[in-house]
Amino acid sequence: MRRIINPLIFSILIGILIISCQSNSEKKKVESVSTEQLAKEISENMPDQTAELVHPGKAVYTKYCLTCHQADGSGVPGMHPPLGPGSWTGNDPKELIAIMMKGLSGKIEVNGEIYKSFMPSHAQLTDQEIADVLTYIRISFGNSFEPVDAELVKKVRSGR
Numbered sequence: 001m002r003r004i005i006n007p008l009i010f011s012i013l014i015g016i017l018i019i020s021c022q023s024n025s026e027k028k029k030v031e032s033v034s035t036e037q038l039a040k041e042i043s044e045n046m047p048d049q050t051a052e053l054v055h056p057g058k059a060v061y062t063k064y065c066l067t068c069h070q071a072d073g074s075g076v077p078g079m080h081p082p083l084g085p086g087s088w089t090g091n092d093p094k095e096l097i098a099i100m101m102k103g104l105s106g107k108i109e110v111n112g113e114i115y116k117s118f119m120p121s122h123a124q125l126t127d128q129e130i131a132d133v134l135t136y137i138r139i140s141f142g143n144s145f146e147p148v149d150a151e152l153v154k155k156v157r158s159g160r
């Protein structure tokens, strides 16, 4: 009896092993969706506020922009301009990308306030990070503008 059952149990175990390996590799496939794809899906399919909370650009914003423009994008009066409705955030994406590349200085007007301050270049960020952070500010702080594509960042960066 033993000799008959053992191979049977053995093959069942092998079967289970193969099935669990397959479902593992499927899980990996799901996890390896690109951030670009994820950002696109989030901004297309989720209500604005949820998208704002989970968008990958939020991490970039928190690390590189928050100290000056504040967590809610309200800026600091007389020093750092706000990024909410009426600011430059809804301007042509190429203009925003250029600000990321070169920084910004000199007298500007945002929402009727004059700023004569200095923003450093963020050209060290990757095309994807710049696309993500600009998309993030364009769907956050009460804004609702089209996302920015990493391909466009690449074009502006290379002067095309």
Ligand code: HEC
Binding pocket: 061, 064, 065, 066, 067, 068, 069, 079, 080, 081, 082, 083, 087, 088, 089, 096, 099, 104, 105, 106, 107, 108, 110, 115, 116, 117, 118, 119, 120, 122, 133, 134, 137
């Ligand atoms: C060191 C502070 C500082 C950091 C960091 C910074 N900014 Fe700025 N930003 C400024 C200042 C100051 C201006 C206005 C410059 C002027 O007065 O000419 C500005 C202007 C802007 C503008 C155009 C004006 C407006 O308010 O719409 C945008 C858009 C912007 N910043 C986005 C960002 C993003 C996105 C990041 C992060 C990747 C960032 N900034 C990081 C200080 C900063």
